Amino acid sequence: MRGQPERPTLDQVAAHAGVSRATVSRVVNGSSTVDEALATQVRRAVTDLGYVPNRAARSLMTRRSETVALVAAESTTRVFGDPFFAAVTRGAGQELARSGLHLVLSMVQSEEDLERLAGFVRGGHLDGILVISEHDSRDVVGVAAGSGLPVVVGGRPMTPHGEVPYVDNDNVTGGRIAAGHLLARGCRRVASVAGPQDMSAGVDRLIGFREGLGGAFDPDLVEVGDFTTTGGAAATERLLARRPNLDGIVVANDLMALGALTVLRGRGLEVPRDVAVVGFDDADVAAVAAPPLTTVRQRTLDQGRLMAQYLLTRLGREVAEPMPELHGRHDGPGIVLGVELVARESA
Amino acid sequence: MRGQPERPTLDQVAAHAGVSRATVSRVVNGSSTVDEALATQVRRAVTDLGYVPNRAARSLMTRRSETVALVAAESTTRVFGDPFFAAVTRGAGQELARSGLHLVLSMVQSEEDLERLAGFVRGGHLDGILVISEHDSRDVVGVAAGSGLPVVVGGRPMTPHGEVPYVDNDNVTGGRIAAGHLLARGCRRVASVAGPQDMSAGVDRLIGFREGLGGAFDPDLVEVGDFTTTGGAAATERLLARRPNLDGIVVANDLMALGALTVLRGRGLEVPRDVAVVGFDDADVAAVAAPPLTTVRQRTLDQGRLMAQYLLTRLGREVAEPMPELHGRHDGPGIVLGVELVARESA
DNA sequence: TTGTACGCGTTATCAG
DNA sequence: CTGATAACGCGTACAA
Numbered sequence: 001m002r003g004q005p006e007r008p009t010l011d012q013v014a015a016h017a018g019v020s021r022a023t024v025s026r027v028v029n030g031s032s033t034v035d036e037a038l039a040t041q042v043r044r045a046v047t048d049l050g051y052v053p054n055r056a057a058r059s060l061m062t063r064r065s066e067t068v069a070l071v072a073a074e075s076t077t078r079v080f081g082d083p084f085f086a087a088v089t090r091g092a093g094q095e096l097a098r099s100g101l102h103l104v105l106s107m108v109q110s111e112e113d114l115e116r117l118a119g120f121v122r123g124g125h126l127d128g129i130l131v132i133s134e135h136d137s138r139d140v141v142g143v144a145a146g147s148g149l150p151v152v153v154g155g156r157p158m159t160p161h162g163e164v165p166y167v168d169n170d171n172v173t174g175g176r177i178a179a180g181h182l183l184a185r186g187c188r189r190v191a192s193v194a195g196p197q198d199m200s201a202g203v204d205r206l207i208g209f210r211e212g213l214g215g216a217f218d219p220d221l222v223e224v225g226d227f228t229t230t231g232g233a234a235a236t237e238r239l240l241a242r243r244p245n246l247d248g249i250v251v252a253n254d255l256m257a258l259g260a261l262t263v264l265r266g267r268g269l270e271v272p273r274d275v276a277v278v279g280f281d282d283a284d285v286a287a288v289a290a291p292p293l294t295t296v297r298q299r300t301l302d303q304g305r306l307m308a309q310y311l312l313t314r315l316g317r318e319v320a321e322p323m324p325e326l327h328g329r330h331d332g333p334g335i336v337l338g339v340e341l342v343a344r345e346s347a
Numbered sequence: 348m349r350g351q352p353e354r355p356t357l358d359q360v361a362a363h364a365g366v367s368r369a370t371v372s373r374v375v376n377g378s379s380t381v382d383e384a385l386a387t388q389v390r391r392a393v394t395d396l397g398y399v400p401n402r403a404a405r406s407l408m409t410r411r412s413e414t415v416a417l418v419a420a421e422s423t424t425r426v427f428g429d430p431f432f433a434a435v436t437r438g439a440g441q442e443l444a445r446s447g448l449h450l451v452l453s454m455v456q457s458e459e460d461l462e463r464l465a466g467f468v469r470g471g472h473l474d475g476i477l478v479i480s481e482h483d484s485r486d487v488v489g490v491a492a493g494s495g496l497p498v499v500v501g502g503r504p505m506t507p508h509g510e511v512p513y514v515d516n517d518n519v520t521g522g523r524i525a526a527g528h529l530l531a532r533g534c535r536r537v538a539s540v541a542g543p544q545d546m547s548a549g550v551d552r553l554i555g556f557r558e559g560l561g562g563a564f565d566p567d568l569v570e571v572g573d574f575t576t577t578g579g580a581a582a583t584e585r586l587l588a589r590r591p592n593l594d595g596i597v598v599a600n601d602l603m604a605l606g607a608l609t610v611l612r613g614r615g616l617e618v619p620r621d622v623a624v625v626g627f628d629d630a631d632v633a634a635v636a637a638p639p640l641t642t643v644r645q646r647t648l649d650q651g652r653l654m655a656q657y658l659l660t661r662l663g664r665e666v667a668e669p670m671p672e673l674h675g676r677h678d679g680p681g682i683v684l685g686v687e688l689v690a691r692e693s694a
Numbered sequence: 695t696t697g698t699a700c701g702c703g704t705t706a707t708c709a710g
Numbered sequence: 711c712t713g714a715t716a717a718c719g720c721g722t723a724c725a726a
Contacts, residue, residue: 007471009703020713025705033711052470056412057703059403060718086433093452097463104414104449105440116444123399124354229635258635265637288576288605290612290637356719367697372721380695404719407702 008049017045028053065125067102068311071117072132073140074109083283084300085132088154091304092130098320099312101127108140121147128311133157133200150314152307156200156334165314165333167307169298171201174339175208178250178278178296181341183216187248187276191221193235193260195252202227205252205280212250221246225256232256236263247275248347254279254286257293261346265290276347292344299337306335355396364392375400412472414449415658418464419479420487421456431628431647432479435501438651439477445667446659448474455487468494475658480504480547497661499654503547503681512661512680514654516645518548521686522555525597525625525643528688530563534595534623538568540582540607542599549574552599552627559597568593572603579603583610594622595694601626601633604640608693612637623694639691646684653682 010028014021019038026034027042028051045051059065070092072085093103104126108114121129121143129144132154144151145161153166182190192209195202202224210217221243223235232251236259239246251257257279261271269275271291279286282297302323309319309326319326325335357375361368366385373381374389375398392398406412417439419432440450451473455461468476468490475497478488491498492508500513529537539556542549549571557564568590570582579598583606586593598604604626608618616622618638626633629644649670656666656673666673672682 007469010705011703021704022706022713022715023711026712029705035711038712050469052466054407054703055470055472056403056406057718058705060401060407060703060720061705063718065403089452090454093454097453102451104451105436106444107437107440119399122354122397123402125402229631255631262635262637284576285632285635288602288609288632290609357721358719368720369697369722370695373696376721382695385696401719404702405721407704407719408721410702 008051009054010051013042013045013049013051016049017042059125065102065127066100067104067126068096068128068130068308069104069106069120069126070130070132071106071108071140071144074107074132084281087300088132088304088307091301091306092308093304095305095308095312095319099317101312114139114143118143121149128152128315130154130307130311150311152311152314154303154307156204158198158200158203163333165310165335167303167310167335167337168200169300169303170336170339171204172208172211174280174296174298175205175210175250175252176212177208177339177341178280179209179212181278181294181343182248182250182276182347183213185248185272185276185347188216189218189221189243189246190216190248190250191218191239191243191246192223193232193239193249193251193256194222194224195227195256197224202252209250225252225259227253227255229255229259229262232259233263234259236260240267249275249277251277251279254281254283254289254293254295257295257346258285258289261289261291261293272345272347278347282342286342287344289346291346294344294347295342296339297342298339303337306337310335355398356401357398360389360392360396360398363396364389406472412449412474413447414451414473415443415475415477415655416451416453416467416473417477417479418487418491419452419454421454421479434647435479435651435654438648438653439655440651442652442655442659442666446664448659461486461490465490468496475499475662477501477654477658497658499658499661501650501654503551505545505547505550510680512657512682514650514657514682514684515547516647516650517683517686518551519555519558521627521643521645522552522557522597522599523559524555524686524688525627526556526559528625528641528690529595529597529623529694530560532595532619532623532694535563536565536568536590536593537563537595537597538565538586538590538593539570540579540586540596540598540603541569541571542574542603544571546574549599556597572599572606574600574602576602576606576609579606580610581606583607587614596622596624598624598626601628601630601636601640601642604642604693605632605636608636608638608640619692619694625694629689633689634691636693638693641691641694642689643686644689645686650684653684657682 010021010024014024024042027039096103108117128150130152131141131144141157141161145164156166156168194206223238225231225235260277264275279293279295282295286293286295306323312319357368357371361371371389374386443450455464476491477499478491479501488504488508492511503513503515541553570585572578572582611618611622626640626642629642633640633642653670659666
């Protein structure tokens with residue numbers, strides 16, 4: 001019903017400045033081959049009339065859309081429960097806005113959504129794609145990579161499509177220092193609540209747990225949860241049924257750790273005196289848990305920023321304030337961000 | 348650098364089908380005045396060649412962008428700490444995607460961001476604007492409303508600009524039933540931790556507390572927090588310093604209620620035996636708090652959906668599955684969603 | 695009902 | 711370094 005507000009066209013600016021359209025275009029697009037006197041004259045006309053280029057017309061010519069999609073391949077519940085999504089969105093949006101690119105959100109939760117995405121991509125109004133691949137989203141990455149557009153994935157893809165670049169947190173190291181922290185604290189019988197094994201974050205953190213525990217690692221003391229609080233509670237119940245005297249638990253994310261705390265409290269076990277617990281993520285809830293949760297902090301905001309910067313370079317665009325990790329040496333297509341332990345009271 | 352993938356143009360489809368461009372256009376856009384034989388012929392050519400309309404060219408003609416912005420006028424911390432933002436985004440995105448509209452995210456946290464938004468709006472590549480106005484964001488709503496584009500605000504705006512339509516939760520009723528719940532439970536000395544008074548949610552919930560407590564309301568037992576956990580803890584400290592024997596607290600959101608629980612526990616007060624606590628939001632953390640938090644649930648996902656539907660109607664577009672609230676009777680420009688008490692252990 | 699011809703606002707190409 | 715002029719892909723009066 002409503003259309004765009006009226007605004008001056010290139011021709012009107014040209015008329016106002018007494019030059020040709022081409023010259024105005026050159027000035028607007030920062031072409032260096034223009035006389036300084038004319039340039040200022042044009043610039044004045046531009047601010048005078050409040051000229052803003054028509055993106056549709058420009059896009060029609062350049063065949064670029066100045067638009068990037070952020071695709072979240074995840075169920076509503078998980079996307080919502082996890083601050084990960086919001087942080088990455090914010091970081092990427094911030095970085096893209098700085099370069100004048102639009103960010104459109106697309107959540108894929110069903111086969112129908114995937115069809116819609118494919119059509120959208122084929123519609124050709126995307127310059128690049130960011131994928132948050134929290135679990136095995138082969139289809140999404142496949143569709144994205146198959147489009148021929150530059151793609152950057154958040155989190156190591158489970159199934160590599162060619163050499164799709166990605167930005168991940170160092171989940172293995174994180175798992176290792178979490179487990180190591182419990183050992184250093186004197187825990188002897190340490191159990192693990194792992195994340196879903198169809199997600200690289202779940203797989204990699206478990207690898208870290210195993211490495212960190214070394215000889216103390218007991219394959220029988222591993223239970224898999226689904227990254228939700230209730231899932232973490234259930235996994236903890238199963239562990240306690242099998243080893244009532246365990247004295248430490250490494251948990252693959254904070255929400256599941258919260259569930260573990262609830263179960264332990266319910267059994268009259270005191271944390272950390274009887275059982276020490278370490279989470280992962282440093283989600284907001286970690287600090288306000290009872291007791292406050294020792295956890296592994298990851299740089300999710302930076303992850304979003306870096307994904308965007310990575311994509312920008314692949315689009316051949318200049319990055320305003322490149323993060324050091326962007327040009328640092330990294331093997332293959334992946335950039336991995338460091339993590340750190342945040343010691344609180346639970347371990 | 349990379350452009351759009353190659354795909355057929357209208358002319359190529361026309362040639363393939365042996366008709367004119369105009370006919371193809373009519374079929375694609377669902378014009379009824381076309382012979383059925385030709386129509387199927389065209390449709391076949393379309394699927395044959397995998398034709399997808401060029402959005403830029405179409406936008407250039409129609410002067411519509413098929414794009415809606417969701418503007419969040421909030422600080423990073425608050426946006427992230429609150430599941431509100433994610434839920435509204437998800438709901439709105441879902442509804443807009445169904446109508447083939449794009450959703451672009453824009454977060455305004457500084458004057459500079461506001462300038463960017465203004466330029467973006469003037470750029471003319473938006474058909475409508477959704478604003479999440481968590482606190483007094485007069486500027487954002489002003490910019491949006493001043494653009495001449497249809498605007499729908501999430502949450503009652505603090506300063507009405509003309510008759511800007513909005514979708515809100517029934518914060519007053521929510522506050523009332525929260526307070527009433529404590530009274531019914533037998534609490535006599537009930538304190539309130541209110542939200543920021545530059546946000547309509549903060550103001551309205553306090554009004555509800557006052558109404559719900561009736562004669563038991565004591566203006567001296569009100570402290571204002573900033574919707575964060577630490578803010579809630581500080582407010583609770585102040586209240587306890589003034590009335591050590593209070594036996595109930597209504598808190599304007601769950602994060603602050605978590606802070607209250609921590610303080611109470613630290614003082615050796617048991618919840619709900621010594622002091623009962625009611626929160627607001629039914630955030631994820633409410634269920635896993637110690638003890639699980641009795642709270643007021645609001646329909647944030649529906650709020651996002653309804654905002655989008657409301658905007659769609661104002662854009663003159665058909666809404667696929669309109670929510671009953673969309674066409675229900677409502678005074679003025681606002682639609683208010685109902686809330687409900689979720690009784691858990693804290694009260 | 696169908697086809698023709700033009701214009702939307704911009705960038706790219708080529709003379710001058 | 712500047713200025714005409716031709717596309718880009720689509721919608722739409724207007725004519726047939």
